[in-house]
Amino acid sequence: MNAVTPPERMRALLAEPGFVAMPAVWDGLTAKLTHAAGFKTAFLSGSCVAASRLGGPDLDLISFAEMLNSLEMVRGAAPDLLVLADGDHGYGNPMNVQRTVRAYGRAGAAAVLIEDKITPRALTADGKPCMPRNEVRMKIRAAVEAAKDSGILVMARTDCRPTAGIEEAVARIEMYVEEGADILFLDSPKDEEEVRRAVAASQGRPHFAVLSPGAQRETPTQKRAAELGLKIGTFPTGMLSPAISSIKAGLAAIAAGESEAKNSLSPKELRESLGYGDYDEQARRFVVQR
Incomplete structure (x- = not known):
């Protein structure tokens, strides 16, 4: 009998009742300690990998190969930990997205994040300009198609809220659902009402949120996040800051x-x-x- 795959285990976990707290990891040690602490799943965070590898902020300088290598380290140290891996913008056009999704699937990731920001970003740490909606559609379509090889779940993220507004952000989430994304993610909601709108636009599919404090976004507690309908919360500074x-x-x-x-x-x-x-x-x- 075939073993249950990481994506299948992730689907089963997300189908269970309750909120999923997902610590952010970046290497073998953080993955091992997270699993030892009793967590079933973790987020391989691009910002944490950038901090670890570059000693700097997450400004789209980390490459596909570096993230894949970090995923391999995490999987090697904690093979039973379900990993939602940051695929950033897919590292290029829709064909690059497919390569990223397939490689993460072969490496044993349970899910992969693909987002809509423009790359390379402008030479500033401020703001995240995003691609036109129809171009983003093709990226998510490519990701969902490539995910069929391994069964890896696709999490589609929009960063357009600060630059294009909540209406465009909600429209993109609805589009992601149409294209078959498994998990949705509105970055930088302004308030609880925007969180509710994003959850509603996800049409029953799990919605993800960043719950580390300090940024310009609505950051509910885990209890409140569950009340708002969010299913997954990650904490990029949760281990990084005390480390x-x-x-x-x-x-x-x-x-x-x-x-x-x-x-x-x-x-x-x-x-x-x-x-x-x-x-x-x-x-x-x-x-x-x-």
Whole structure:
């Protein structure tokens, strides 16, 4: 009997009642710790990968190959974790989108995000100009077609709310549903009413939201997000921000002549978290007896 695939497991999870909290991961360690903490699924975040790989913000500088490699790291460290992987703008035209979707599917992603912003973006960190609606339709159509190879779910995102308004954003979500997207995502809703409109436009399909605080968007709590009809919430700064804080604390401690920061794990807990014991247990099978 064939094993249940990651996309099939993701579909089953999204069909269950309740809100799905999806931590944002960027490498093997964050994926492993997320799974160990009891989470069934995670979002491979482009912004977190950019922070990790480039030491900078998410301004469309990460490439297809770098994101695919990050997905492979995440899958290798936590093979049972269901991964919704950021496919950004698909890294080009609709044919590039198909290559991205097929590659993510082969790598074991459960779902892939494709968005409508223009690339390369203008040389500024402000705003996200988006492609014309009919061009976006072709990208999502290409993604849905390519997804048939592996069964990977397609999450279609629109970033047009700040630049083109809520009416255009809702129209795009409706278009994504027409094209067969499995999960929908309105970025940067202004208020709860816009969240409700986006959920309604999704016509019963799961709607995704970014719930990390600090940006210019409606950011409900998990409880309120569920009440508004949202199904999935991710938290791009949820682990990234405390990780940066702890790294800074460790550097400050060393600069002050100390050996480690006060919030450091004990050596025993660190080794357990990294899986030294698991390695030794597996390796015993291959030790040559002399």
